[in-house]
Amino acid sequence: MRVAFLGPVGTYGEQAALQLLELEALEHAELVPQPGIRAVILAVASGDCEAAVVPVENSVEGGVTACLDALWEHPELSIARALVLPIRHALLGSGSLEGVSEVLSHPQALAQCSQWLADHLPAALQLPTSSTAEAARMVAGSRFRAAVASLQAAQEHGLEVLAYPINDVPGNCTRFLLLRRGQRQQEGPLVSLAFSLHSNQPGALLEALACFARRELNMSRIESRPSKREMGEYIFFVDLDLSAEHTTPSALTEALAELQPLCEHLVLFGAYPLTSRT
Amino acid sequence: MRVAFLGPVGTYGEQAALQLLELEALEHAELVPQPGIRAVILAVASGDCEAAVVPVENSVEGGVTACLDALWEHPELSIARALVLPIRHALLGSGSLEGVSEVLSHPQALAQCSQWLADHLPAALQLPTSSTAEAARMVAGSRFRAAVASLQAAQEHGLEVLAYPINDVPGNCTRFLLLRRGQRQQEGPLVSLAFSLHSNQPGALLEALACFARRELNMSRIESRPSKREMGEYIFFVDLDLSAEHTTPSALTEALAELQPLCEHLVLFGAYPLTSRT
Numbered sequence: 415m416r417v418a419f420l421g422p423v424g425t426y427g428e429q430a431a432l433q434l435l436e437l438e439a440l441e442h443a444e445l446v447p448q449p450g451i452r453a454v455i456l457a458v459a460s461g462d463c464e465a466a467v468v469p470v471e472n473s474v475e476g477g478v479t480a481c482l483d484a485l486w487e488h489p490e491l492s493i494a495r496a497l498v499l500p501i502r503h504a505l506l507g508s509g510s511l512e513g514v515s516e517v518l519s520h521p522q523a524l525a526q527c528s529q530w531l532a533d534h535l536p537a538a539l540q541l542p543t544s545s546t547a548e549a550a551r552m553v554a555g556s557r558f559r560a561a562v563a564s565l566q567a568a569q570e571h572g573l574e575v576l577a578y579p580i581n582d583v584p585g586n587c588t589r590f591l592l593l594r595r596g597q598r599q600q601e602g603p604l605v606s607l608a609f610s611l612h613s614n615q616p617g618a619l620l621e622a623l624a625c626f627a628r629r630e631l632n633m634s635r636i637e638s639r640p641s642k643r644e645m646g647e648y649i650f651f652v653d654l655d656l657s658a659e660h661t662t663p664s665a666l667t668e669a670l671a672e673l674q675p676l677c678e679h680l681v682l683f684g685a686y687p688l689t690s691r692t
Numbered sequence: 693m694r695v696a697f698l699g700p701v702g703t704y705g706e707q708a709a710l711q712l713l714e715l716e717a718l719e720h721a722e723l724v725p726q727p728g729i730r731a732v733i734l735a736v737a738s739g740d741c742e743a744a745v746v747p748v749e750n751s752v753e754g755g756v757t758a759c760l761d762a763l764w765e766h767p768e769l770s771i772a773r774a775l776v777l778p779i780r781h782a783l784l785g786s787g788s789l790e791g792v793s794e795v796l797s798h799p800q801a802l803a804q805c806s807q808w809l810a811d812h813l814p815a816a817l818q819l820p821t822s823s824t825a826e827a828a829r830m831v832a833g834s835r836f837r838a839a840v841a842s843l844q845a846a847q848e849h850g851l852e853v854l855a856y857p858i859n860d861v862p863g864n865c866t867r868f869l870l871l872r873r874g875q876r877q878q879e880g881p882l883v884s885l886a887f888s889l890h891s892n893q894p895g896a897l898l899e900a901l902a903c904f905a906r907r908e909l910n911m912s913r914i915e916s917r918p919s920k921r922e923m924g925e926y927i928f929f930v931d932l933d934l935s936a937e938h939t940t941p942s943a944l945t946e947a948l949a950e951l952q953p954l955c956e957h958l959v960l961f962g963a964y965p966l967t968s969r970t
Contacts, residue, residue: 452806473923476916479754480803498923521799521820525758528730542799542820583920617905619914620898627895634924636897638754638915642861645751645776646912 415440418457418466421447424547424567426501427454430590431467434497437689438592440465449544455484458593459491471589472501474582475522477637477651481591485683486608486639486649492684493606495592499691502586503527504578506550506568507560511576514538518549519562527562529582535560589688602687603657604634605666609677610641610649618676619650625672629665632658656685693718696735696744699725702825702845704779705732708868709745712775715967716870718743727822733762736871737769744871750779751865753800755915755929759869763961764886764917764927770962771884773870777969780864781805782856784828784846785838789854792816796827797840805840807860813838867966880965881935882912883944887955888919888927896954897928903950907943910936934963 417435420427428445435443446463448454458466468481485491503523507514514535517524521542524531531540538560543549549561550571560576561567568575611618626633634655641647656666666685674680695713698705706723713721724741726732736744746759763769781801785792792813795802799820802809809818816838821827827839828849838854839845846853889896904911912933919925934944944963952958 471918471923473918474920476757476918585922587923589923615910617908619911620901620905623898623901627898630895632893633897635926636914636916638913640749640751640754642752644863645749645865645867648913 415443415465416446416463417443418446418448418454418463420451420454420468420545421449422545422547422551423447424550424564424570425545426499426564426588427467427469427590428547429564429566430469430497430499433499433691434467434495434590434592437495437497451478451480452484455481455488455491455593458595459488461595464594465494466593468591468593469588470591471635472522472526473585473587474526479639482637482639482651486681489681490596491593492596493591493686494594494684495602495686496604496688497590497592497691498587498688499590500587501526501581502564502579503546503562503581504565504568505560505576505580506563506571506573507553507576508555508574509557511535513557514560514576516541516559517562518543518552518559520544520546520549523562526586527580527582530580534577602685603655604688605654605656605685606651606683607654607681608649608651608683609673609680610647611676612678622650622673622676625669626652626654629662629669630658630660631656631665631669693721693743694724694741695721696724696726696732696741698729698732698746698823699727700823700825700829701725702828702842702848703823704777704842704866705745705747705868706825707842707844708747708775708777711777711969712745712773712868712870715773715775729756729758730762733759733766733769733871736873737766739873742872743772746869746871747866748869749867749913750800750804751863752804752861757917760915760917760929764959767959768874769871770874771869771964772872772962773880773964774882774966775868775870775969776865776966777868778865779804779859780843780857781824781840781859782843782846783838783854783858784841784849784851785831785854786833786852787835789813791835792838792854794819794837795840796821796830796837798822798824798827801840804864805858805860808858812855880963881933882966883932883934883963884929884961885932885959886927886929886961887951887958888925889954890956900928900951900954903947904930904932907940907947908936908938909934909943909947
């Protein structure tokens with residue numbers, strides 16, 4: 415079994431993939447690194463891999479738009495499991511903090527440490543890279559370049575930990591999804607779906623959301639993405655948490671039956687379990 | 693009067709600023725370039741500039757999260773006017789398309805041309821920069837580097853237009869806001885507001901949105917951002933379009949009065965006019 419993830423080795427995506435595969439008792443799967451989030455999803459959609467692990471939301475930076483857009487384009491994919499992983503960034507380099515004049519990392523990681531970098535390295539140039547692990551690879555051997563990456567990346571690339579943790583929000587965490595192709599028989603308390611509406615009229619979205627609220631289905635997340643056709647036309651991504659005691663087994667089926675006629679497209683990505691690490 | 697914008701000169705932000713100032717009859721204002729979107733908003737919030745022009749939403753890439761987050765942190769700012777500008781990217785360089793091995797641009801611009809770049813320059817390395825104009829500045833003088841930027845940036849930096857237009861979606865456009873500090877006496881058909889809710893219970897968001905729907909106020913946009921405190925807690929950005937014939941003048945006041953007690957924080961960014969260029 416081949417599982418795509420955002421490479422190279424040493425990324426948070428690799429950590430998430432290893433843990434998700436352990437939870438699914440698939441430890442012997444082969445991890446296949448990909449150059450970008452879109453490529454990770456295409457790898458499983460095209461059949462090159464049997465599964466994929468992608469970040470979908472960060473507690474500070476919000477939804478990972480490349481992931482949401484690619485999911486909408488591939489309704490044949492389903493979510494098998496979710497994992498919330500704490501993200502604790504380190505500043506990695508060689509020598510001392512004082513000598514650092516360039517800081518490299520993925521733009522999201524730089525954003526998550528922006529206050530710390532402004533306080534401790536106000537004069538350093540910030541250079542974006544395709545991943546945190548790629549940044550660690552690029553700074554190896556330099557005394558004036560440092561990378562924002564994980565402690566694990568320090569080991570992989572033989573770097574020193576110049577500062578840790580450096581993320582501005584202590585509770586920084588990212589939710590990862592394990593995606594599979596054409597399997598929708600999972601079971602779990604979280605339900606993810608996405609829809610576009612027939613109408614852009616007042617109250618159209620409200621009518622759609624009322625399908626859930628009427629049955630006391632807890633909407634734990636709503637995120638809008640542009641339809642890319644015209645400004646003001648959106649796709650809505652909704653997560654429902656069915657773990658509440660009062661939720662009846664038929665409530666979801668009923669809600670979806672009521673929602674369907676309001677939608678131009680409605681995609682159900684599955685009901686799946688969520689594991690949170692601290 | 694000093695007006696902050698995302699520099700350097702030649703960005704779409706500069707074009708938007710020039711047009712917004714013309715619409716406000718403020719042509720003689722001094723444009724002050726800033727290194728990032730956050731810095732643009734801080735420039736007006738701190739009092740260093742009297743106004744600022746920022747991108748808030750792109751029709752393909754969605755909400756500009758740095759802008760939304762900074763607006764939430766600065767409820768003293770208000771929106772004076774909005775402008776929708778068509779975004780037509782060009783590939784700028786020296787020599788021919790065949791010689792290009794590196795393409796530089798802002799990550800959003802690279803994303804907006806990703807299909808064109810995959811089709812025409814599949815082997816070229818894509819390097820992110822802080823703005824499209826900065827990319828144009830950086831490729832000047834090189835025969836193997838090209839920039840994704842505006843036609844105007846070609847003139848500013850003496851570059852040739854190697855291909856135009858290259859954005860994947862023909863209707864690609866961006867909405868820019870003119871922000872001012874502490875002035876809320878504007879008038880116009882668009883209303884922008886943001887709120888966080890007291891409760892994360894089923895139906896809490898629905899109850900909030902019902903305040904608008906009950907009065908047939910057309911919600912033209914909803915966007916969620918993480919609270920950054922804990923995962924699953926959100927801030928909602930809502931735009932209302934009051935231009936419909938049936939909208940009564942008191943409907944907004946009533947809706948806000950009903951919404952207020954449901955909110956932990958409620959920020960009204962003003963009622964303002966929108967101009968669309970094609």
